[in-house]
Amino acid sequence: MVTVKISKEKEIVLPQYLGAQLHLTDNEQVHVFIQDGILTLKKAIMEQKKDAASTDEHFEIIEKETTHEEIERELKELEQKYHLSSEEFYRLWKEGELNHISDAVGWAILCKVSERFE
Amino acid sequence: MFLLIKLFFLKEKFGWQAYKSHVLGLLVQYGRRGFLQGKIELKFTTASEIPKGQGGTIYVPGSGLTFRDKAILSFSETIQSINNELIWKTYRYHYQRTSGYYFTYEKESTTDVIRKPEHHLHVLLPFPHFNSASMNLENVLKLIEVNFYSNNTKLVGRSIYIESL
Numbered sequence: 261m262v263t264v265k266i267s268k269e270k271e272i273v274l275p276q277y278l279g280a281q282l283h284l285t286d287n288e289q290v291h292v293f294i295q296d297g298i299l300t301l302k303k304a305i306m307e308q309k310k311d312a313a314s315t316d317e318h319f320e321i322i323e324k325e326t327t328h329e330e331i332e333r334e335l336k337e338l339e340q341k342y343h344l345s346s347e348e349f350y351r352l353w354k355e356g357e358l359n360h361i362s363d364a365v366g367w368a369i370l371c372k373v374s375e376r377f378e
Numbered sequence: 379m380f381l382l383i384k385l386f387f388l389k390e391k392f393g394w395q396a397y398k399s400h401v402l403g404l405l406v407q408y409g410r411r412g413f414l415q416g417k418i419e420l421k422f423t424t425a426s427e428i429p430k431g432q433g434g435t436i437y438v439p440g441s442g443l444t445f446r447d448k449a450i451l452s453f454s455e456t457i458q459s460i461n462n463e464l465i466w467k468t469y470r471y472h473y474q475r476t477s478g479y480y481f482t483y484e485k486e487s488t489t490d491v492i493r494k495p496e497h498h499l500h501v502l503l504p505f506p507h508f509n510s511a512s513m514n515l516e517n518v519l520k521l522i523e524v525n526f527y528s529n530n531t532k533l534v535g536r537s538i539y540i541e542s543l
Contacts, residue, residue, distance in 0.1 A: 319409035320417045323402065327423060334439070356504040365452045365472065366440040372454045372470050373435050375426055 331374050338367050346371055393459045394433045398422060401436055404516055405443070413527060416444045425456050425467070433458035433467075442472070449475045451522065453515060471518040475526075483513040 335346045342349070342361065350371040352358050361367070371377050401420070408414045423435050435456045442452030452472040458465045466485060474480035482500040498507035525533050 318415055321402065321405055321409070321420055322417065323420050323422070325423070326421045331423065354504055365442065365450065365474070368472075369437055369439065369442065369452050369454050369470070372468070373423065373437050373456075 328375055331370055332376070335367075335370050335374060335376070338363055338370070346374070346376065350377060393462070394431065394457065397457060397459070397464055398436065401515060404519065408443075408519060408523075413445055413523065414443050415446055418443060425458075427467070428456075428458045432460070433465075445522075445527070447476070449473065449526070451518070453518070455515060466512065466514060469513065471513060471515065473518070473522055483510060483518060485512070 338349075339346055341363070346367070349358060349367055353364060353368050353371075358364055405414065405418060405420065409418075419439055421437055421439060423437075424430060425433065425435050428434060433456070435454060437454035438452065441450045444450055450473070452474075453470060455469045456467040458467055468487075469485045470482065471484075472480060472482040479502065480500075481502075483497075484500070485497050486494070488494045488496050494507040495509040497510050497512050499510040500507065
């Protein structure tokens with residue numbers, strides 16, 4: 261385990277990304293513990309992002325590019341499931357109806373991002 | 379040459395790619411701090427009215443983000459970068475607690491700015507459309523944090539009686 265010292269002016273950025281692994285010492289230097297040797301601040305942040313996206317069992321982020329064809333396919337699946345067009349769902353949902361449908365929030369956001377409703 | 383390099387970095391600083399990274403960093407931050415739980419699918423797609431590479435739509439499918447108390451934040455943002463400035467073309471931020479209490483900040487096109495202002499807020503009911511300031515994901519997350527998850531919050535746990543319409 262290697263101690264990496266990062267200059268004081270970077271401290272404002274660090275707590276947002278490094279969370280529990282950040283330790284402030286009496287002389288106000290920041291020490292970040294990295295196993296693979298000395299890393300730059302940028303690399304240290306990336307290391308933490310990678311860790312957050314892949315290994316935290318309670319919290320995980322997956323980035324994905326999607327297409328409007330995919331969004332349309334998901335809308336059609338919901339339409340078939342509830343025997344209701346997305347246009348009718350969106351109209352009723354905006355009037356405060358259909359909140360009892362478990363997929364209502366997800367369906368509404370698909371309607372919002374779909375180019376069908378422009 | 380120096381000017382071109384400088385312009386490139388300025389553009390990137392305020393551009394679509396930079397904003398996507400910003401949103402990812404924001405969610406990692408809230409997850410790391412224990413506000414968010416579970417698996418988040420952060421999706422990006424194009425928007426037909428925005429030239430490719432200059433913007434697009436960000437959203438989380440399904441119920442959106444799940445907070446530690448099972449409250450949710452469903453959101454979408456359609457953003458265009460114009461002259462190094464980010465323009466929110468439309469957005470929707472819907473925060474809902476397990477009790478059913480919700481608020482929604484939204485930007486939509488309108489033909490009646492009194493009945494339905496472009497930037498508006500719903501609280502508990504789909505009507506009325508209260509006029510609101512322009513919002514973004516970061517501001518909404520901060521608003522949720524201080525009102526529902528800080529130690530001195532006065533909202534959580536209160537009962538609210540709503541007269542039927």
